[in-house]
Amino acid sequence: xxxxxxxxxxxxxxxxxxxxxxxxxxxxxxxxxxxxxxxxxxxxxxxxxxxxxxxxxxxxxxxxxxxxxxxxxxxxxxxxxxxxxxxxxxxxxxxxxxxxxxxxxxxxxxxxxxxxxxxxxxxxxxxxxxxxxxxxxxxxxxxxxxxxxxxxxxxxxxxxxxxxxxxxxxxxxxxxxxxxxxxxxxxxxxxxxxxxxxxxxxxxxxxxxxxxxxxxxxxxxxxxxxxxxxxxxxxxxxxxxxxxxxxxxxxxxxxxxxxxxxxxxxxxxxxxxxxxxxxxxxxxxxxxxxxxxxxxxxxxxxxxxxxxxxxxxxxxxxxxxxx
Amino acid sequence: xxxxxxxxxxxxxxxxxxxxxxxxxxxxxxxxxxxxxxxxxxxxxxxxxxxxxxxxxxxxxxxxxxxxxxxxxxxxxxxxxxxxxxxxxxxxxxxxxxxxxxxxxxxxxxxxxxxxxxxxxxxxxxxxxxxxxxxxxxxxxxxxxxxxxxxxxxxxxxxxxxxxxxxxxxxxxxxxxxxxxxxxxxxxxxxxxxxxxxxxxxxxxxxxxxxxxxxxxxxxxxxxxxxxxxxxxxxxxxxxxxxxxxxxxxxxxxxxxxxxxxxxxxxxxxxxxxxxxxxxxxxxxxxxxxxxxxxxxxxxxxxxxxxxxxxxxxxxxxxxxxxxxxxxxxxxxxxxxxxxxxxxxxxxxxxxxxxxxxxxxxxxxxxxxxxxxxxxxxxxxxxxxxxxxxxxxxxxxxxxxxxxxxxxxxxxxxxxxxxxxxxxxxxxxxxxxxxxxxxxxxxxxxxxxxxxxxxxxxxxxxxxxxxxxxxxxxxxxxxxxxxxxxxxxxxxxxxxxxxxxxxxxxxxxxxxxxxxxxxxxxxxxxxxxxxxxxxxxxxxxxxxxxxxxxxxxxxxxxxxxxxxxxxxxxxxxx
Numbered sequence: 001x002x003x004x005x006x007x008x009x010x011x012x013x014x015x016x017x018x019x020x021x022x023x024x025x026x027x028x029x030x031x032x033x034x035x036x037x038x039x040x041x042x043x044x045x046x047x048x049x050x051x052x053x054x055x056x057x058x059x060x061x062x063x064x065x066x067x068x069x070x071x072x073x074x075x076x077x078x079x080x081x082x083x084x085x086x087x088x089x090x091x092x093x094x095x096x097x098x099x100x101x102x103x104x105x106x107x108x109x110x111x112x113x114x115x116x117x118x119x120x121x122x123x124x125x126x127x128x129x130x131x132x133x134x135x136x137x138x139x140x141x142x143x144x145x146x147x148x149x150x151x152x153x154x155x156x157x158x159x160x161x162x163x164x165x166x167x168x169x170x171x172x173x174x175x176x177x178x179x180x181x182x183x184x185x186x187x188x189x190x191x192x193x194x195x196x197x198x199x200x201x202x203x204x205x206x207x208x209x210x211x212x213x214x215x216x217x218x219x220x221x222x223x224x225x226x227x228x229x230x231x232x233x234x235x236x237x238x239x240x241x242x243x244x245x246x247x248x249x250x251x252x253x254x255x256x257x258x259x260x261x262x263x264x265x266x267x268x269x270x271x272x273x274x275x276x277x278x279x280x281x282x283x284x285x286x287x288x289x290x291x292x293x294x295x296x297x298x299x300x301x302x303x304x305x306x307x308x309x310x311x312x313x314x315x316x317x318x319x320x321x322x323x
Numbered sequence: 324x325x326x327x328x329x330x331x332x333x334x335x336x337x338x339x340x341x342x343x344x345x346x347x348x349x350x351x352x353x354x355x356x357x358x359x360x361x362x363x364x365x366x367x368x369x370x371x372x373x374x375x376x377x378x379x380x381x382x383x384x385x386x387x388x389x390x391x392x393x394x395x396x397x398x399x400x401x402x403x404x405x406x407x408x409x410x411x412x413x414x415x416x417x418x419x420x421x422x423x424x425x426x427x428x429x430x431x432x433x434x435x436x437x438x439x440x441x442x443x444x445x446x447x448x449x450x451x452x453x454x455x456x457x458x459x460x461x462x463x464x465x466x467x468x469x470x471x472x473x474x475x476x477x478x479x480x481x482x483x484x485x486x487x488x489x490x491x492x493x494x495x496x497x498x499x500x501x502x503x504x505x506x507x508x509x510x511x512x513x514x515x516x517x518x519x520x521x522x523x524x525x526x527x528x529x530x531x532x533x534x535x536x537x538x539x540x541x542x543x544x545x546x547x548x549x550x551x552x553x554x555x556x557x558x559x560x561x562x563x564x565x566x567x568x569x570x571x572x573x574x575x576x577x578x579x580x581x582x583x584x585x586x587x588x589x590x591x592x593x594x595x596x597x598x599x600x601x602x603x604x605x606x607x608x609x610x611x612x613x614x615x616x617x618x619x620x621x622x623x624x625x626x627x628x629x630x631x632x633x634x635x636x637x638x639x640x641x642x643x644x645x646x647x648x649x650x651x652x653x654x655x656x657x658x659x660x661x662x663x664x665x666x667x668x669x670x671x672x673x674x675x676x677x678x679x680x681x682x683x684x685x686x687x688x689x690x691x692x693x694x695x696x697x698x699x700x701x702x703x704x705x706x707x708x709x710x711x712x713x714x715x716x717x718x719x720x721x722x723x724x725x726x727x728x729x730x731x732x733x734x735x736x737x738x739x740x741x742x743x744x745x746x747x748x749x750x751x752x753x754x755x756x757x758x759x760x761x762x763x764x765x766x767x768x769x770x771x772x773x774x775x776x777x778x779x780x781x782x783x784x785x786x787x788x789x790x791x792x793x794x795x796x797x798x799x800x801x802x803x804x805x806x807x808x809x810x811x812x813x814x815x816x817x818x819x820x821x822x823x824x825x826x827x828x829x830x831x832x833x834x835x836x837x838x839x840x841x842x843x844x845x846x847x848x849x850x851x852x853x854x855x856x857x858x859x860x861x862x863x864x865x866x867x868x869x870x871x872x873x874x875x876x877x878x879x880x881x882x883x884x885x886x887x888x889x890x891x892x893x894x895x896x897x
Binding site: 030031032036037038039040041042043044045046047048051052055083084085086090091094095098150153154156157160165166167168169170172175268269270271272273274277278281286 | 456465769798
């Protein structure tokens with residue numbers, strides 16, 4: 001196992017460099033640069049534009065910029081944001097926890113509901129309950145996140161449902177609250193975005209689980225287990241489920257990569273102070289170092305997520321060995 | 324006799340009372356004319372995006388300046404009703420007869436939020452920073468006369484002097500305010516000015532002279548402004564302003580979400596989209612608020628044709644599309660397009676009636692400089708055809724518009740994708756031009772790509788775009804002077820190509836030199852007349868500014884010039 005991990009780790013290095021190179025050049029292929037956005041402001045002279053461009057090194061050829069950036073990365077210096085003039089790491093640091101909290105609860109919400117529902121639907125396949133669940137699953141898949149978000153917000157504005165707040169992560173009087181009140185305050189703000197983010201993946205997961213489970217239930221070993229006289233409970237959870245769960249673990253690995261960047265639109269609708277909004281803005285305004293840091297984080301998380309999934313597979317399924 | 328004696332004593336009593344209250348207020352403090360209110364409330368609003376910096380010279384976008392201008396006030400401000408320049412941080416000024424030496428008199432006793440007096444040295448320091456070429460500030464270009472920096476000196480602690488090389492009318496509008504030398508001198512000397520007062524600076528380190536000071540910033544969530552305990556304004560009873568303890572600005576990235584927040588009662592004020600105006604008007608009583616239509620705003624939207632012979636597709640006559648250059652420089656062609664521009668439909672369809680036609684480069688709120696009598700081109704396709712005939716165009720058997728050599732009139736029109744009003748205008752104009760027999764391809768593109776074409780590659784034909792107007796016409800110099808980089812139809816001219824452009828150059832030169840306001844008005848009237856006649860930019864319509872305010876907010880007096888000009892007097896009725 002240890003050599004396996006080491007091998008995986010060594011493979012990661014050229015992969016990350018490749019990803020960073022492609023990202024950097026693709027970002028630079030977009031027309032204009034960060035400074036070009038200011039060109040339409042009558043107050044800003046071409047001389048000032050040139051000065052700012054030189055200050056940020058944007059007047060250098062792209063490959064010079066890239067190697068300069070790469071050199072900094074090796075010393076763990078992610079550079080400065082052009083727009084904010086503060087280090088990228090500081091900028092990301094202000095928001096990373098917010099996004100992790102939101103994504104964590106959204107993933108928890110969707111998995112805790114999706115797995116049991118999927119199993120349930122598979123056991124009672126083609127029944128009325130299964131059809132109802134299928135209906136909601138497709139509803140959840142088809143409705144865009146931002147639209148569901150706006151609908152929920154509108155609903156809360158009209159009905160004052162549970163006194164839920166309209167967007168944000170904390171109330172303006174947050175700093176005056178005690179510890180438990182603060183938790184409650186954040187919790188209240190999380191309800192709607194977690195529902196919106198959660199339902200999006202919930203439906204897909206549930207259908208996956210149902211399909212896998214139905215496959216497993218029709219296998220010979222399930223029939224054997226049944227004929228041995230084992231209880232339904234044992235047959236379903238010990239024999240069928242353990243075989244059906246493997247593909248879901250792979251999906252889980254992928255969902256880790258979306259932890260930090262998968263919620264931009266939802267964050268905008270709920271004015272949630274997460275990374276997604278910031279990264280979207282950085283890409284749109286060509287704030288190069290921020291955008292690059294975001295893309296790198298996504299790549300690292302995807303790799304780590306896959307690794308975690310592979311390890312989990314080995315833990316869950318005794319047939320899989322990496323030695 | 325008796326009666327008048329009593330009156331005398333009563334008057335004396337009132338006077339002495341007033342004096343005793345006024346005794347501990349520095350006499351140079353500004354006294355707000357608004358009714359006396361109550362202290363201690365929290366004012367709640369929204370803004371569109373995060374501030375990028377709290378450093379006034381680094382800020383290049385409204386999301387930063389909207390906050391900086393709350394805690395850092397400048398020398399002059401605008402009268403919210405007449406737009407006239409009035410004293411702000413200073414109590415007044417005078418200037419020598421030749422208009423070259425300007426003395427600004429500071430308010431004695433006014434201090435920074437940390438209690439340190441505001442002196443002429445703070446004004447001097449700001450000028451030093453502006454003229455420091457390592458600081459990327461746009462003020463440096465504004466504060467130059469004929470390429471020369473201005474001279475300035477501290478006369479005494481409360482008098483700051485600026486000496487001009489030649490008369491310069493826009494000085495008052497752009498006169499720099501003070502910058503707290505006792506806080507910022509050290510970092511500036513150390514060469515760290517550009518990184519000072521970033522969004523990661525603890526708010527307690529930031530001092531100001533505005534109504535509020537920075538109290539906190541949670542990225543992506545809100546900016547908290549706190550009452551400036553040392554503000555130099557008082558109410559009529561001598562109570563210190565502001566009344567509000569706090570001003571919370573939520574950061575909400577979509578206007579729909581802002582409006583929902585207002586409707587849920589979480590904010591006191593919101594700007595309303597035109598299509599929601601009717602709904603808000605209907606709910607005024609239910610939501611306990613008032614919707615104000617402040618009239619046309621400062622932003623402009625116009626159609627511009629490429630008249631630049633250096634453009635690669637024209638190439639001084641060698642380019643393959645040179646005939647298009649001949650069309651676009653044909654004044655009758657541009658007038659025909661102006662006549663084909665259906666402003667009324669645009670106003671109804673895009674703005675639900677809440678917009679006003681614009682005919683001149685001066686924005687409507689700028690009443691002093693706005694020339695109401697410029698040539699106007701009303702929507703009339705018959706007149707458009709007449710103009711085209713005058714310009715040498717004709718129609719072939721199929722009704723297609725052709726030029727004097729029988730070439731079909733066709734061109735590309737673009738705007739930045741995602742801007743709904745510009746896209747709508749493009750579609751409306753396209754169909755009307757097709758009615759005239761032109762073949763117009765309208766395809767919006769990425770903003771950066773369009774700006775690149777407009778300002779550096781010049782390979783465009785027709786663009787719909789806008790600029791934010793201001794109150795001082797001279798700030799548009801980069802657009803109107805033939806050498807300007809935003810002289811979009813033909814930028815960077817070494818010599819003005821046309822006679823009317825030469826005259827506009829003259830007007831902008833003289834306009835900046837003339838101090839007499841009436842003479843300036845006359846000059847800029849002539850400029851508007853020229854632009855409306857020659858149509859380098861074809862102006863369209865201006866959206867109204869709509870704002871909804873909760874009725875519990877007292878003393879609020881929003882105008883198109885400013886919503887928050889008297890924010891110190893705002894208070895909440897309980």
